[in-house]
Amino acid sequence: MWSAVGYFALFPSHLDSGLALAQMENRMFFITVIGLFVLFTRVFGQETQIERLHREVAHLVQELALMRAQQPAPSTAVDSRPATTSGAAPDSPPERQPSGHV
Secondary structure, three states: OHHHHHHHHHOHHHHHHHHHHHOOOOHHHHHHHHHHHHHHHHHHHHHHHHHHHHHHHHHHHHHHHHHHHHOOOOOOOOOOOOOOOOOOOOOOOOOOOOOOOO
């Protein structure tokens, strides 16, 4: 695309055949119309690709939901932390020993 822009910038007289075909007289207006046409086609192509990606993501999410639904239920969680002698959790503060003072 940029090579075409460069070519017609170097040789603007070659646009005359396109002007005659489109029945236009102004080169700048012709270039603007062609540029808008190119931009619209590119936007349409990208919009089409985005829609296809949306459908693909929806399909993948549905497949994942079906796979998760078919898996067996997970077993009950077991506390794998090591037990302490006092029966308290390892990250809880140590218990105070009763002192002999009254």
